[in-house]
Amino acid sequence: MQKECECIMFGKLKNLFSQPGITIASPVSGTVVPLAEVPDPTFAQGILGPGAAVQPSEGRIVAPANGTVDMMFDTGHAVSMTTSEGAELLIHVGIDTVQLEGKHYKACCKAGQQVKKGDVLIEFDPAAIKAEGYQIVTPILVCNPDAFTVEPAAGGTVAAGDALLTLKKK
Numbered sequence: 001m002q003k004e005c006e007c008i009m010f011g012k013l014k015n016l017f018s019q020p021g022i023t024i025a026s027p028v029s030g031t032v033v034p035l036a037e038v039p040d041p042t043f044a045q046g047i048l049g050p051g052a053a054v055q056p057s058e059g060r061i062v063a064p065a066n067g068t069v070d071m072m073f074d075t076g077h078a079v080s081m082t083t084s085e086g087a088e089l090l091i092h093v094g095i096d097t098v099q100l101e102g103k104h105y106k107a108c109c110k111a112g113q114q115v116k117k118g119d120v121l122i123e124f125d126p127a128a129i130k131a132e133g134y135q136i137v138t139p140i141l142v143c144n145p146d147a148f149t150v151e152p153a154a155g156g157t158v159a160a161g162d163a164l165l166t167l168k169k170k
Contacts, residue, residue, distance in 0.1 A: 063115040
């Protein structure tokens with residue numbers, strides 16, 4: 001009887017620690033940058049939520065998961081979405097790029113739109129944005145950290161669609 005109870009308890013503990021995580025893919029190809037190294041205190045201090053950033057090597061942002069677009073900023077520099085698992089994400093292309101008022105950005109989605117992982121959300125011109133004096137490092141944030149733990153899933157170089165973050169429901 002004791003052995004049977006130990007097996008059941010071990011099985012429950014094993015399930016507790018081996019819950020599969022929710023993968024949030026990189027929305028852009030490039031080099032992963034720890035959020036703390038993003039040159040903007042709002043992002044670096046995690047004020048808007050935990051996550052990671054990518055220094056883009058291309059000018060295309062794709063959906064990092066299946067879900068719904070909550071807001072496509074008029075300027076095209078940022079998009080928020082809720083994944084099918086309930087994670088609220090913000091993808092912000094560049095630092096202070098709202099000041100470009102949409103120049104060099106093209107929104108490819110709209111609020112309320114259902115998207116699948118890999119669907120194009122934003123197109124932008126990295127060289128033109130840099131030429132205007134802006135950095136294009138792109139934070140990817142989880143804006144409801146009360147519902148999820150957030151862990152980095154990648155470092156170094158990533159392709160759009162590669163695992164970037166792993167989330168677990170709290």
